[in-house]
Structures are given as structure tokens and as C-alpha cells.
Amino acid sequence: MRQYFGRKLLIYALTFFAAVTINWMIPRFMPGDPIQGLVARAQVADPASVDAMNAHYRNLFGLDVPVWEQYMNFWGALLRGDLGLSIWAFPTPVSDLIVRAIPYTLALLIPAILLSWWAGNRFGAFAARRKWLDNTILPVGYILTATPYMWLALLLAWSLAIVAGIFPVSHAYSFSLTPSWSPEFLGSLLAHWVLPFASLFLVMFGGWAIGMRNLIIYELEADYSNYLLALGARGKLVRDYAFRNAVLPQITGLALQLGTIVAGALVTEIVFSYPGIGYLILQAINSQDFFLLQGVFLFIVLGVLIANFIIDAVYTLVDPRTRVRLQGAGA
Amino acid sequence: MSQADQISLPAESGGAAPGQPAAPAPVAARRGGDTLYFALRNKKLVGGLIVVLALLVLGVVGPLVHTNSPTEYLGTPGQSPGGEWLMGTTMFGQDVLAQFLHGLRSTFLVGALGGGLAAIVGMAVGFVAGYRGGLVDEVLNMLTNILLVIPTLAVLIIIAAYLKVRGVMVEALFIGFTSWPWAARAVRSQTLTLASRDFVDLARLSGVPTWKIITRDIAPNMSSYLFMTFILLFGGAVLAAATLDFIGLGPTDGMSLGLMLNNAVRWSALQLGLWWWFVPPGLGITAVVGALYVMNVGLDEVFNPRLREM
Amino acid sequence: MLSLHSISKDYRTGAFGGATMTAVRDVSFDVGVGEVVSLIGESGSGKSTIGRMILRLASVTRGKVTFDGADISAYRGPALKEYYRDVQGVFQDPFSCYNPVFRADRVFAMIKEEYFPRVPREEWAEKIEAAVEAVRLNPGEVLGKYPHQLSGGQLQRLLIARALLLDIKLLVADEITSMLDASTRIDVLNLLADLKARGLGVLFITHDLSLGNYVSERTIVLRRGSIVEMGPTNLVFGNPLHPYTIKLLDSVPRLHEKWDVDAERPAEPAWAVEPLVEAEPGHFVAGYAA
């Protein structure tokens, strides 16, 4: 058990190391000089001023020391939770921006992932029951999962928000409110959340449904299912068993999907101007704020790693096979 | 990287790969005309194939027949579909139909190229890791796992930002080089099971070199599996490209469906009600990818006799 | 001709290869020219592993295997290819020995491609026909077919024919009959026995004692990777000395003797690694105390 997790941790550590290194390289090896951009924005013409400003910002961003030292400093700062300053929202620390955006992204992602996972699995299992269901309902799943996140988001925004006017089109809460625990504010939060959530939910839902359908068909063909059927067990029991077993690979699937899901959340947030991490990325790209991009990227990697680790742990907990294997009882 | 993973992930522990046969069933695949018989009778496969082919023809032949330039300002801006402009015009009076046709073309290009490249890399890694085993496997596996965890879109964004001019090709290249890990993993596990089959040992006993064993003995046995992997990678590449295009990191010259979406949004087609500008490209992507996925299931049923009759 | 010098094989097991498992432990024996040696033991006792080590399909963890005096572990590339000219194997499952995607003849084509690239086509065809006839098959009936169109017995014999193409000296036959029906099984065995007469050495791996008994002159009984008893077949079967061998023989269903169904099952003899002791001339028994 310890070995297994030790090894997983090694992979995670390596991934993290690689990610951080790539990350560190972002602003340094990007075409164009972020500092020059910053200075240029200040519209300073006087050569002396330009030099002074350049020096000032180079120092501020720690770019005035040798490259290896920058790298070391980067790690140092990282371990202190310091992701540097944003250029887009200068001089706000990148970590502040991320911390502010996280709740929104999580509020979208966590319910969307969990609910779509749950509902998709149920639905897929349901569709696998009958041939006709499989041929009529399941195609919905294919269409949904083949839909680009942003397109579904656009369609929802257009139809339900712009044309029908039922939901707001953008942002996280009404501009006529300041954050508080008032019912108006919470209601506004909810109303703004529905569409981005729905577009994420639907696309993922399709994917899970199909995954479950395919898995459960294999499970229903498995020997243990045949044995139960031969012994006259009720169909429900067999399906229940098949479902439980099919859900397990879906957990691993969840881990592998995280990257994609994050990307989906990203474009969805962009469509709805939802002030989460994805929106932040877009802004970082548009304003070429590499420090922010760096921070967000790092954060995503970290998030995905942690989520992966949790899923791994959950998986080993729920699947007796891995658990037993890990304890070496099988050997 | 792609949504495709969702329906194709070969579950590590479960053994069964959703959307794909747990183990390729080439024996059945070779039994005379059975495969063809089932293939032709499989509604999912045939339906999917028809849609894909129809769209492919549209994309390939369309621009030759409908010769309007997708970027030139040809008509009155913001014309709704019908009459002179079958699918209307954009804010600038560009022909949406021309854009759609060219977009389809590059969609297929990205899919084929990106998916193909990913398939090649994934297969190479998967074959070598699965067949060689040992340290090679460990290292490749580690690499695969790392890439699998890193959100590739973020990497793509970074790489994309490097280039002054990005074409469809370059985009396909990126996607190809980042979306292979799951395929590698799937191929590896298949190779592992195949490599332990006796005919592989027999080939070794016949003095056949490793690369020949992989290409001539192992790969043909997984051909259906590999083909399905390619299909899923294809779909995944199309979606990934659409995402990139949408956030403005798509091709800077050329037209793609994702770019159409991006342009439509940037130029407020939603608010201005120019639905014909953003509905068709998304529909095109969905149709291509969805049809591919449906085809994949159909193929699965064809190749895997167990699934033929549920 | 072939000698195993105290070879062992460790497999790494556990979820991530933490533990090791010794599949074969200090096994030594020889196979001489024209000799059939049968390797008997229950499932998992390491029989196939030994066969695979001899065929260089698995590495040897400790000890060495020599063929005509040369250590085979040193063979690489062309040398290994030459080794395979002399030593070949046939495996348990004839169906999985053929790549289902190709015609069954491909097993011959591979040999030609690698070993006889310059032999003209007609000559080669004759050679194949000869080999196929040697295993008592009708070339017209079996050549050019897909594996699934042939029976297990036919496939198995084709594999032997394939080995014969190379004019081999030693054949490792790993459970080559267990997938066959009783009625075809005996044909394959008879074929082996005939080949032996031509000077071919055979390592006959099986868990079916009666089969081992049928064809071999010497028998080696393996248990959990170690040899427990070894000697001329008639001595091992006629006078089994190790309790494990006795139990094994006792479990063999015989046509003319019935088990006592309700009798207490003999307890599994305790397992320990014990040195081989020569109980009678040529008959070695582990931990034998006369």
C-alpha cells in the first residue's frame, strides 16, 4: 500500500516538477518582453525614464538576476505561495486573483462534475437495459458529448438568455448588488450560475452516459453476471452488480477526464464571462500576462494533481480488487 | 485532452475499455464476410459513416463547387439565410456557406492530421512500452502519466502563444503531440496482452526482429482497435482545435469552424441575432464528432461478436 | 546437448513489483540427443518458465543454460538466430500460436524470410510439403488456410513441421496436447516419438502424467519450482519415492481403477527445499532418506 502510494506520489512529484519548470519558462521564453510591454503601456518616451522604469520592473519581477537564480527564486517564492504580480491587474498579486476566481470555478465544476457523473452513469445504465432505449435515448448522449463546450454554451446563452431572457447572459451576479448573504444576492448568484453549469453538465453528462453504457454492457456479459442469471437471480440484482462494477472504471475515467473538464470549464466561463479561472486565463492570454498565465497554469496542474490523487485514493478504497492487491493478499 | 477520452478510456483496472473491445477479436474480424456483413447491417456504423462521408465530401468538394472566398466581403453584411446567400452573410458580408465549407475542410484536416499524429505517437509509445517492458516501459509509462495529468490545453495555449503565424497544420501538430497519452496507454495495455500471446513468441523463435514483430504481428491484430483509437483521437482533435480556435489561438490564416464560432462571438453575432453565423459551425463540429463516435460504437459491435446481440 | 546448471527464475510481483517470487529454483538437468525428457508438475510449478528460459523467451535469474557447451544467455542478434536454428519450441495452445489475421502458412514464411531468404520459391515449397508430410498431414488440405479453418491437431502438427524445417536438434514441447481432444492427442504424441527416433531431443512439458509416461525415457517431477524427483521414467512411475510424486500419481484418473470417493483425501505433503539424493541408480529424489 505504502509502496503504491509512494510510487503514485513520485509520479505526481515528477509531474509537478515538470509543470513548474515549463511554467517557469513561460514568461522567460515567450516572444516579446513582458517588462517592455509594461513599460510601453505607461507611454513613457523619455529614454532615461524608460531605462529607469525598465530597471524598476525588472527588479520587481526578479528578472535582473542570472537565469538559474531566477529559477531557484521561483521555487523559493512558490513554496512561500508567492506567484508574483499580475501584469494585467498590476500590481495585484497573481495569487490574489486566483484565490478570488477559485470559488466561481469550483462552484461550477464541482456540482457539474459530480452531478453529471452521477446522472450520466445512471442514464447510461438505464439506456443499456433495452435495445430500443439504447437506440433512441443514447444518441442524445453522443450528440451531447460531441458538442463543443462553447457551442452548447453559446446556444444556451443565445436561446435562454438573449432571446428568451430567462437567464442573465454574463458575469457571476447582478451589477446592482454587492456581495452579501441577502436572498437577492444569492438568487442572483444562482441565476447567473445556471447556464454555465448547464452547459458543462450536459456535455459531460453525455460522455459519462456513453461510458457507462459501454462498460455496463461488458459487465452484463461478464461471467459473474452469467452465473447469477443461470442461478435465476433477478434481473435487477444482476444489473445492480453490473452497475457497481462499471462505476469503478468510471472513477478512473473521472481522473483522466479532469484535464478536459478544466478546458471545458475554461471556454464555458469565457462564453458567460464568468469570473473564474478560465476567464482569468483568457484575460491573461489577451493581455499577455504571462505571470498570471503561469500562476493559473500552476494552479490548474496542482488542482488536477490533487484531484487525481483523491480519485486514486477513492478508487483504491472502493475497489476491493486494488485494495487486496495492494495489501499483497493476492500474491 | 479531448472529450473523446470519456467514451474510450481503457479503464486500467477494469480491463474492459468502454467503447472498445476489452480485447480485440480479430478472429471474428477475419471470419470471411462476417465483418462486412455485420458492418453493412450495423445501423450505427453505416449511419455514422454516411454522415461523416457526406460532411467530408462537403468539405473537400464544397469549396471547389462553391468558389466564394470565405474571407472576402462579398455581400451585404448580416444577411439572413436564403436567396443569394444560402447560409447568410457575416457582419462583414462574408459568405457563411463558404466559411462553413472551408471550415469543414480544415476541421477534417485537423482531425486527420492531429488525430493521425496522436495515433502514431500513441501507438509508437504504446507498442514499445508494451512490448519492450522493463525500464523502457517504466520510463514511457511515467512520461505518459505525466502528460496525462498535465492539462494539455494549458500547454497548448502556451505553445500557441509562441507563434506569429499559425496555420491549421501547426495547430494539428500541437494537438497531435499532446493528445496521444491516453491512446498510448490503451495501446500499451492491448500490446501487453497480445505480446504474451504465443504467436509473438513463435515469431521471436523464428528470429524475427522486434520492429517487425510489432508492425507485422501485433499491430494487424489490433487493427480494429487501432482504427477505433484513431477515430476517437480524430474526434478529440477536432474538439481540441475548436477550443483553441475559440479562445483565439486558432489559425491566423485560413478558416475553421472553431474560428467561425470565435469570430461570431467576437463580432457579437449572438447579441445581434446572426444565428446563422454561429449555429452551423457548432453543428458541423458536433455532427462530425458525433458521427465518428457513433461509428466507433458501431465498429465495436461489428468487431466484437459479444456485442452484436445485446 | 542441453544442460541446465542450477537455474533459477525470480518474477517481480506485487502491485508495483515490490516482492519477488521464485518460479524456478536451482533446477539442473540435461537433455541428450534423441532423448525425450518429460517435465511434470502441477500448474504453476514452473514448467513453462523453464521451457521459456531454454528458448530465451525469459531471462535466467541465476545459473546458466548451455547448449552444446555454450552459454546461451550470451547470444544476441545473429547468434541467437543461429541458436534458434537448433532449438525450437511448440506451445500449449495451437490456436494462439497462429496470428489469426494471417494464413497459417505464415509460420513457414517467417522461417523462410529469416533463415532461408535465398532459397528459390519452388524449392521452398517442396521443403514445406516434405515437412508437412512428415507430420502426417496432407499438404493440399492444410496449406493456404486460415488458422480457424484448421483443427487444433492440424495446427499443432503444423507447428512441429515448422520446427522441422530448421532441422533442429532440440524441441521444447510445452503442453502441446492439453488443448487437443483425446482422439487427436495421441497422434501428436506418436509423432513426437517418431521424431525422437530421428535423433531429435525433446523436452516434453506436461501436467498429464500418463502422457509423460507414454513418450519419455526420463521424467522430472517439478514442484513449486524445484525438482522433487527425477530419473528414468519407469523408475519414477514404477517406484515413486517422493510423497508428492506419490500423491500426484494417485490423483491421476485411471481407466481401470476407481477412486474411493469417500476416502479421506491424503494431506498435501509439506513443502521444503531439499537436496536431491540418488535413491537408485539414476533416480534422484529430493530429501530422500533411505
Next chain:
Amino acid sequence: MALRVSDLTVHYRTLRGAVKALDGVTFEVGDGEILGLAGESGSGKSTLGKSLIRMDGRMRHVGGTVELDGKELPIGDDGAMNRFRYKEVSLIPQYAMSALNPTRKIGKMVADLLDSHGVRYKSVEEELGRRLDLVELPAEVLGKYPIELSGGMKQRMVMVISTLLDPSLLIADEVTSALDVSTQKAVATTLAGFRNRGFVKSMIFITHDISLTHQIADTIMVMYAGKLAEKAPADTVVRAPRHPYTKALINSLPEVGVQYAERKLAGIPGSPPSLLNPPAGCRFRDRCPLAFDKCGEQPPAVEVAPGHLVACCKA
């Protein structure tokens, strides 16, 4: 008579037509009898076994009836058969190693299964314990996952589960073929023990190994190409077979002690006919050394001695 099968015909639907895997098979199994079912691969043994408990999707009940304890089994009707399964007819599958749900504790699975039949787990718990004892399994296995059991333990567990409700008929399909000799013996004797203790009334023991069948079966039925070739008390089949196929089969079996050098055994040349389009008449005709004109007609199974049926006109 516990089981009476008359003229049972079962086909497999395939693209190229029906595979006549079971073609008019008639036999009986008495109370307390173990019927050993032997025959070449593809002769229809498993098909027969499956027909009696659960047909898979491609099998089609074409004709004939099956009567168990005087009641007709609706073998063609999957739903109706459910009433009989487990309680009346039970099965030990060949795939015992994978027959247990890998993610469910064994005890829980048993409870679920029983619950499915309206039997309270509590009411059989004690008996279950006794039987586990009998097969030398500790009661703790019920709290374990299948993966925690060795192959042999799983096999015994499945045996216990399958017979828990004391079915009239137990079908054991190739339960020993994957095992090595010592385990094989243990399993086979345990099965016979079950019969002796009355856990099951009668049993069909399917294997292609005649020497093994002979060890525990009272009667042996030899099938050839979807038809009954010979059915007789075990000793009779082994010592005095009447059907040429049985004879050839017995003669091709090497025995411990028999060596090539001393006595060369002979196989049966040729291969069985395709069941897609089986030739009319005796199906063994092509390989039979005794075949003559009359074999062009289908020979009926004739009772040549009490309990000894042979389907051959030369017998």
C-alpha cells in the same frame, strides 16, 4: 426418474444458418445418479448443459421436452425457467474462477442471490456453515472478496453456492478441465460427496476426459456431433464399449504405465462433420472403420443391454 430428456433439439442461430448442436437427444438421469457426459470438443456437451438451465441469446429450442421430477421445464422460455433455476436445476460453471462478483463480499453476494429467490439468508446460514466446513473452507471466506481466495477455494465456494438450495439436478460443465490432477481429484470427489450426502439429487458431469468421468459417474453418455452415441453404466463404457466411436476413444487413451515403446496407441483419423449441414445418417460414418451402406440412415439409439443405449447399427 429425476430428469427425462426426450428428443431435445437445440440450434444456434448463425449467419450461415442454424448450427444443429443438439439433434434429437433422448436420455434419462435417475435419482441419485451422476451422469458423465463425454465426447469430443464441439459434440454438444455444453449445449446440452446450457439448454437445461439457461440458453444464451443465440440458442433456440427447436424441439423436444425436458422433464424434471415429473414437471416439464420450459427451457425455451427464459422468464418461466427462472422459477426452476437454482432451486430445481443448478449449475457449476466452468468459469468458477470468475463466477463471483469481484467487488462484493462473498457472503453478501450469497445473501443477495438468495434474496432474489425469496430465501432468507438467516434461514440457511447454518447449513451454509456446515457445507463450508465440509469443503474445508473457513467460515471467514464469507466476509472476503473473491480476489482474496485462491483458485481452488473459489471453485469450492462456487460448488457450495450452487448446491445450497439442494437442487434436483446439478450441471457441472468442465469444472475440472483447468485444474491440475490433484485439485481435479479433490473437486471431483467433493462433487460425488455432494451427491452422496443428498445435496443434489442427480448430476450431469460434463468433461471430455473419460478417465475422469469414469471415476465418479454412475453412467457415462458419449456424444458425437450433437447426437447421443452411447450411454451405459460407467464401467461398461470403459470396459465394453459398443459404439465404434467410443471404442476408438477409449483406445486412444494412454494410461499411466503405457509407454510408446511398448504399445503404440492409435488416434481416430479424420474430423467430425460440420454441424451446420450435418450429413444424413450416422455422423461418425466418415471416420468409422466399420461403416457400411446402412450407415447412410440415422441409427436409432437402441438399448442393447439394460441401461446401455447405443446408436449404431453395427452394435
Next chain:
Amino acid sequence: GCTGGGGTTPPQSAPPSGAASAPAAAANGQFPRNETLYTSGTQYGPPANWNPIREWDFATGTKGLCYETLFLYDTQKGEFTPWLAESGSWTGDKEYTLKLRQGVTWSDGKPLVADDVVYTFELGKMETIPYHPLWEFLEKVEAVDPATVKFTFKEANYQQFANHLYSRAIVPKHVWDGRSEKEVLDGLNEKPVGTGPYAYHSHDQDRMVWVKRDGWWATKALNLDVKPKYIVDIVNGSNEVALGLLLQNGLDLSNNFLPGIANLVNGNFGIKTYYSKPPYMLSANTAWLVPNTTRKPMDDPEFRKALAHSIDLKTIVEKVYGNLVLPASPTGLLPQWDKFVDKSVVSSQGFTYDEAKAKKLLADAGYRDRDGDGLVENKDGSKIELELAVPNGWTDWMESIRVISASAKKAGINVEPVFPEYPKLVSDRSSGDFDLMINNERQLSNTPWLYYDYLFRLPVQKQQNTVNFGRYENERAWELTQDLDRTKVEDVEGMAKITSELQKIHLDEMPVIPLWYNGLWSQTTSTAWKNWPSAEGSAPKNPPTLWRNWIELGGIYTLTNLQPAQG
């Protein structure tokens, strides 16, 4: 009309405070629609600082709503209006004396004094402060008495100084004193203490909220009042979002470039622009095509002229912009500077899109198509392959240069559009590593001097950060520009004489090719507020914008002229 703000008492000189600590101001956290002005189009990132020194990224309204300037400048009339200053005049050749307005108080209650002005200008002595160049010709600033400031110059750059007079936000010395250079430059200044009509209320990533402050000096002194109690400025994530909000009446004033707005203005959506017909907007700056004059063949004025003639501006204006912009005059001087345009020069030397003319110019200058690909080669026969760069993602410009490329190719000039990322473009532009690009980095101002400063500034530095990106060197033009700077602001005729000379040089040499005037993007709705600036009738004529540096160009009057739509 002076109606306070709906009855609720605004907080007494609301102490600017952190995001969380001002909720009392908004009744249960809501901004009543009829008391709130929603704006957007200035802020492209989250409000990150309230530091008036950071003119390029402070939160919208930091200068103008909170901090104020000494004067305002009315671009329409070309007049200076005293604001924090009561008056100011040149009291000597190199001496300017400024009288401060009495009764102006900071939001913390302290009065505005001369020392504040002195302190503000002296901040510019720090090298990193953007207005540091002022001190190249300014010698000293002194407070003569609490209400009088005297500026002494090394050199009297009237035009330039006039610009400073209405551009510099005056900061309170008593609050700022002692701040380090880093704090001054990079400080957030989270608690802005200003003299303006609004005080900080709260902010979030996507919005900035100002609340009206009691006791704004102008109410008493000028009888001006700002009506909206709250100003919620929405961070501009993307134009389409702004358009969406506008359509849902969630925005009162949008200062975004909204493509397709023409349709909406003409349709029945309740959206208004300054003009009801093209170009709909006032003009704000000139977009130029900047050739790199150090590279071949752009070093040849004849080639540049040919290029100028090859640009199909009409398509850009009509198709890309849907007539939202005006084609620029060949001089590039904004319509507001019309009085400085020498019409005779334009008519004799101006250019328009003329493919034939472009071809002829090329041919005459020796650029011929030698290999028959329809594209001309250099005089030495080498191929011409020019890259025209705009930042990736600037969609209207991206579309525009596609048009330019297409029409230039028709005339035989091989121009390829490229879309580098912005920082890359910035560094290429600074170091002169580009062929052609589009730029518009000079806004409308009080003086055409700034315009010509952009065109002709010498010497060319290694890094050209703000002006003369094309590295065009013309001593005479630069002298004329400096002369212009030294011409008194009131001397319009003197200025026009110099600008006429400069226009001749410009059109003769084409160091940059003026293309179109970018609009002062502005769209308004009248659900909550009316009396928006408009060209029509008696409507106010101020620039309807909150763009940074435009509030003091008259934007503040837009606020004071507003009236609630109801009641």
C-alpha cells in the same frame, strides 16, 4: 435641477475604504437602478489600483471622479476651463503663475492648497514617473502663497505645458508626503483621497463602484452637480458582453467598440450614439499605417506614397467597421483640429485609394514586376515581401489589414498580414524590427504638437517607445515641431502656419500613412438617465465617455448634465 440623489443621505465625505467596509452605503447591498449609472468600456482588467500616477491602469474614474486636474480642456471648442485652478497665465517669458480655486476640499476635509500642486508636479522629478519629461524644461515649482503656484521654466514649451495643465491629477500632499518612489509608482493607493465628486465605494474583479460624495466644490462654485449616486463601472471582458448588457438595459454608457452598433442605433433598441448617422461617434484618434523607414523599400518616399494609394480604405470603413469610423484626412489630423489643416496642401498632395495611381507611382519610381507574378520587385530586382503586423486578437485591425493586404497586392505590392502577440509586437516596434504596422497611440488633445511630436520626434533612440516608430529622420520637420511647441496656445494662426509646413513634409514624405479616425466609442441608453451628449439639438456636446484621460476632456460634464429618466 439639483435633486440630491433620491433622499438617502450620502455618507459625509465618505472615507474611502477597503472593499468590504462600505456596504452601509448601498441599502442592503443593492444599487437602486434609478440612482445608479452603469458604465463600461474603460477598464480591461480588474480594478487594481487607485493611483492617479498610473494613468494607464488605474481604476476607471480615479482621475476625473476622484482626483481632479487644474484645468479641463474642451475638445469641441478648443478651450481650457479652469477647474481646480481659478486661473493661470504666463507671467513672464518663462514663468507661469497659477491661482488655485478657493474652497476646494479634499474628501478628508482638508483644503486644497498650493503645496499640493507643487508636491504633485515635483513627483515628476522621479525618473519613473510618467510625466518626468516635464522636468526637462521645467526648472522649478513654488508655492507663492497657499493659493498661488509659480512655475519657472528653462524653456517655454507652451503647448506641452498646456497639456500638463489639464492632464495632471493633483494629489494631496498631506496624505502622500513621504511615499517612496516605488510607492508612488506602484502603490495601490487603496484609500484615494481626492477632490472630485465621487468616492470609492467598493470593487470586485469585474466592477468598480463609486459613490457620490457630499461637498464637491463645483456644486457651490460652478453650480454643477453629478446626479448618479452610484457609478458602477463594469470591467470590459469582451465587447459582445458589453453589447449584451447594453441590449438588456444593464448599461447606461458603454465606451466599447461594438461592431454592428449601427444596426442597433438604427433599429428600435433604445441605443443612442453621438451622431445618429455615420460615423455615429466623435473621433478620438488616428490610426496610421507605420512603415519602417529604415528598411527597403519603405525608405523610399515614393514607395510609401504608392503604398498609401494602394489602400482600399473604403472597404475598411464600410465593411470592417460598418461606417463606425471616418476615413482620415491625408494629414491624419483629427476633425477637432480641422482649423490646423491646410486645405490647399491636402488638395495638391493628398492621396486616396487609387490602384492605377499606385501602380504608376511604383512604375515611375522604378518598381517593376520583373517575374510576372503580378507583384513588383525592388529596384535591384530582389523580391518585396512585406509583413504588416497588428496584435493578435485585435479583430477589427486584423480584418482591416487583411483588406489592406488584398488591395496592396492588387496594386502590385506584396503585403502579408501577420498577427504577433502584443508584447512581441511592442518589442519589435521599440527596436524597429518590423516592416509595417498599424498604430494609433496618440489621442486627441489640446495640441497638434503632440501629433507631430509622434511623427517627427528626433533623435531616434535605440528603443523607440512611444513615438516615431518608423524611425523617420527629418531634422527640418523636428525643428518645426519644436517651434510649434514654443508657440503660444492662443496663437492659432502661428500654429497653423507651422502645421501647414509640417503637413507639406508629411504628405511629401509619408513617414506614416493616416488611415482612419478611431471613434470615441460611446453608446448610451436612456432607461435610467437622459440628456446624453449628442450632435442633435440642444443636447450637451461633451464627449460622452469615461475613458481614462477623457473625463478632463469634458467627460465630467456628461455626468453633470445627466438627468434621471423618471421624474
